[in-house]
Amino acid sequence: RAAVVTDGHQVAVTMTAPATVRVTVERHATQAPTVPVIETMANVGNAFRASINLIQVPITIAYPMQLLTKLRTEQTNCLLCQAGSYSNLLRSTSCQQCPSGKYQPDDGSTRCLNAGAGNYVPVGGRSYRTACEPGKYSTSATATTCLECPATPWPGTHQPDPRQSACLACPSGKYAARKGSSACTLQPGLVVTPTYYAKSIVLDVDNSAGRWAEFRVTLGIWRDNEYAYDLAAGYPKPLAATRSGSDFAATATITLPRLVPGQYYNIRVEARDKDAASGHFHTDDATINLAATTCGCRSDERTGTPTGFLISQYLGKVQTGSLFVGSTLLWFCGVARSYGCAVWQVYFTWNDQSFCEDGFVLESESRKFSTCLRL
Secondary structure, three states, X not given: OEEEEEOOEEEEEEXXXXXEEEEEEEEOOOOOOOEXXXXXXXXXXXXXXXXXXXXXXXXXXXXXXXXXXXXXXXXXXXXXXXXXXXXXXXXXXXXXXXXXXXXXXXXXXXXXXXXXXXXXXXXXXXXXXXXXOOOEEOOXXXXXXXXXXXXXXXXXXXXXXXXXXXXXXXXXXEEOOOOOOXXXXXXXXXXXXXXXXXXXXXXXXXXXXXXXXXXXXXXXEEOOOOOXXXXXXXXXXXXXXXXXXXXXXXXXXXXXXXXXXXXXXXXXXXEEEOOOOOOOOOOOEEEEEEEEOXXXXXXXXXXXXXXXXXXXXXXOOOOOOOOEEOOEEOOOOOOOOOOOOOOOEEEEEEEOOOOOHHHOOOEEOOEEOOOOOOO
């Protein structure tokens, strides 16, 4: 037990038990009520020394000895926060993890560092940051993930280097084949491959880059005796690109139907980029100057041989005949000529087993009747 007198107060510090230090105040009757508050404490040899401040509240305060010992130990032997964590408070009893988007490579830090543009930190408690890989980028100082370089609008972007904050536009003549490209691919032009049939022409357009969304087809019919053609009815005609699910198919198929067998056509195909405004077609186009339908059915068009063939003639001798010589079906192509169509109108019927028999050109005794043919 020790006693001191300060400002008319007698202050007693007593160790009442091995685990407790008790401080009490005895005051004169004329003094205001006060209470001691221990500000500092320490062991000096075998004695316990306390610095006491008196406040105007009549109360007795008891401090457990275990708490005093713990506080004294932590104040004289502080631990360092490990890398990936920090503490910015005095007398802190724990460290805080660095949040995602930040990191701290050193021990004993009071703050965390931002990942910085071109880098990311996906989870908290990290002692390092990760660079965005080629084809990706990050603009945020506290990014938790990287973004892929976009492939749209056409021709798209790319990024060949790591730890970047932006993507680069693909140069002229190249495009980004997909999102997250680290390099651009050579840009395919408008490539059109025709396949000719008796009554139609099928155009396959290379769309492997997924570039084209719409086509505009112009069909011209060549005249017989001069180098000129007339625009076919219903053309130019806009046609949407073939799709495969939500994406564009690698090959866009365009069919030009209801054509005349053995006829020459001029075909022009224009294409619109998928990111271009509606109706805005590319300046490059593909033109097939002399596209000719076949004279008759191709072998892969046949589904059967016509049977029960009959010919009748109006305003003339009624005839019956066959378009077969042996087992060979005859069809011919050539320059059409008229031989009195008003008088010699020929009608023929058959049991149809194929869809393109009206591609025949009828010939009898070296006279061709294709001009007069009515189907």
